[in-house]
Amino acid sequence: MACFLILLYWEESGIRVSYYGRNLIMSENKNGLEIEMTCNNEETASNTDQVSPNGFLSYALSQEIVRALELLGYHEPTEIQREVIPAVLEGKNVVARSRTGTGKTAAFGIPLCEKIVWEENLPQALVLEPSRELAVQVSSELFHIGRGKRLKVPAVFGGFPIDKQIRTIKQKSHIVVGTPGRVMDLIQRDCLKLTGIRYLVIDEADLMLDMGFLDEVKQIMALLPKGGTVLLFSATLDEKVRLLVEEYMADAVMIAPEADTEEEEPAISQAVYRTDQEEKYDLLKRVLILENPESCMIFCGTREMVNVLLQKLKRDRIFCGMIHGEMEQRERLKTVDAFRRGGFRYLIATDVAARGIDFDKIDLVVNYDFPGGRETYVHRIGRTGRNGEKGRAVSLLCENEERMLHMVEAYMGRELPVTSCPEPDEEMTKAFWARQRERRAPKAQKGAALNAGITRLSIGGGRKSKMRAVDIVGTICNIDGIGAEDIGIIDIRESLTYVEILNGKGQEVLEKLQEKPIKGRLRKVRIARR
Template sequence: MNERNFEAFNLSDEISRALGVLKYKTPTEVQSVVIPRAMESQDLVVTSQTGSGKTAAFGLPICEKIQWEEKLPQALILTPTRELAVQVRDDMTNFGRFKRIKAVALYGKEPFAKQKEELTQKTHVVVGTPGRVLDHLERDTLVLDDIKYLILDEADEMLNMGFITKVEKIIKKLPSDRVTMVFSATMPNKVETLCQKYMNNPMNIEIDTTGNTTSATEHRVIELEEAGKIAILKSLTVVENPDSCIIFCKTKEHVETVFNELEQANYSCEKLHGGLEQDDRFAVMDGFKMGNFRYLIATDVAARGIDIDNVTLIINYDVPLEKESYVHRTGRTGRAGNKGKAITFATPYEEKFLRAIERYIGFEIPRMEIPKHHEVAKAKAAFDEKISGRRVVRNNKTARINQDIMKLHFSGGKKKKIRAVDFVGTIAKIPGVTAEDIGIITIQDNLSYVDILNGKGSVVLQAMENTTIKGKKLKVSEAIK
């Protein structure tokens, strides 16, 4: 099956409206194959390239089937990294925006108490890393008794990072009659074993396997010595002159070295590795997605959660030591029908790792020569013009869907015995406003937040300045997003 548009899936008006705002027009192959089967509540094992559109493949059916009225989470999505958890949370929120679906991300290095408070609100979808999800389960701050959908996203990477024991502990706490879907760029034996153990007669779907990635991505290797890497990197970026480039390094020390060299050469660049504070990592990720800088120098932590369709060049400054990492790294380019290029630097010491990668992906990666001086000189003017030119800010999906939404802050919550139904009943009485204009409502002890949809935020804000809720006068203001 290869549906030509999303209308063929008979999605609800709310989900279809969100897709329109997000500018989702033509389903990718994985979406065309997976969505109809997921809508039929079929267990699925999907082997699909990074960047193939799999989040929408499982996210749209889940958002379609979620019952808004239910208080406990109905879907659990496990991811290997915090970055991917946040990205998937944002995607699920965007898909379900007009259905008022609430998605929560649970991950480490964020205050546990903050997440605990968030889980006291009505939550439809929980997205998280195995360690933090298990922490919440063991402390009874997360109840998964009503889970109907379990998604293991990037399953190979999750198990490769040593999460298998935690994943199994979580699975054993879930209802047995759930639907389970496993998505993975590769399918090692340990993933297959997990599927056989915990899934109900799953359908296996294989899309965009490693052997045919060359149709979208041009793969090349430059053989060199370690001492010459920085100079060759600079020459290569001048000749290639990419609009958007990720440079992968195997250690944070290499990231720091490359970043310092490129920054001193006035490259528009940032760095990303596990040694940075979590907030800084998220800020760098967001900046790269928005096109605020062209070069991201990163460890493999960045191979998860970067949802960008137009990364034009991947440079493996170091050969990845694990063959699966090559697939995940290079999956950052050649996405959504765009062409991409992946160039790997290989020293004599790294040749054995390179050969293992070539056996794994099923083809020998062509070698290319180090850029010659005259090639660099010829390309330098165009490179300098792009470096000094104005960067084009990319269209952000979340910003698009939020443009007609205003979040209002109210100075009262649970301690004043105010409930979500009180906000809905009061706001829906404002002339020109209906319940359909009210989005996600979050009620805390002493304050509350209400999303107002469809560009009616100003109308509601003005009206609520002189209106009581449950007989109580609350201060209202536009919340700082």
């Protein structure tokens, strides 16, 4: 017989519950309620893994956030999360040195989503990202964390029609994620209101400043209301970042987790193979056969080389995708999504296009062109060996690139011996081509568990017919057994409105709306594609 003891204390707002079990026996004592949950050993063994994430229960998080973390698979905070979350919950400014892939988005996303007040209509937090892809990625992750609180987290960025983004942020928005240029544009058009902003996040600060966004970042910071919380995250704290911190964040808490320092023994095994331009492509194929990765990123120095390499690999029936800065925005997002879902194994990329985009698991990173900067090398290989996993990085080195190798060695404080690449044997070659012929099952979409019990309905009528959120809510809440807590995010478009129905009540609402008028007339209501 296993027992779990839980104490609940009365508060003016009610009882705060952080654990839910079965077979509860309740009794009063002078401090509150004492609850004993009893279950047999078999139940204990089978249910332990389904309990709320233990590590996050030590923070003052709402039930909605804890449940979302549980469904997203966050069970124990990473080191950066352990240091950042309590600091942000206490309202402190934070400067954190942390690589992509260490859980830093959740480190600021969890306390931000906790602090956001749903009832307020104006944005309360602004997150600046250096790239369009990263803005979309971070927006999605924050949306999932705040799903139970029904938070709206739009992403705004260039290369996409601004009028659509204006219409989105003019509706209720809680957190806005965007690139500095587009954010500044929306501010100047008086479309993005800053009066409610209490939190500013500057993510990937070193890259953002390297890309020339310093002026925009400073302008945005100067326009924000005084007394807000500022959080800055950067893979490296170079001079530009330090000067920005000294000017605007002198009182910030400095966080540099030990597990994120260069001095720590890396989880990434590194190899450097000597080659020349004529033999480089053949060497790449040998490396791919030897390593036979499930997922791999191949970095090139120019977009021209990305295009050339893509054509060569496709010609040899090695299926891959590419991403570089000259691609159309929709195509870039489509490629990133396909790679993330397991549509192909090899992604060929330039540094700027790929920086900051987070993939759950990359087995191998190949530097097809050796990077020209020491920080770039660290950022590239940091794609693998994340979240406690082992990783592998292979660099192809031509004679004229040796000086850059020595710069990297000095920066990292370790030698990277240059060797010859072994020849793959017959079994390795067979295994590689067998894997190329495999049909890959699509990877589960992140946040899929959060969608359980949620139905997205489309309703005929939008801005053109002067549809308002209050019209939708009023009609749905008039259905017996349906309350405001069963209504999720409402998105009003030009001629359609989308509304999420929560708690498994979607079919019931769908049926009732066939005969209930909205804003004076019956509407065409159907289940929307996600």
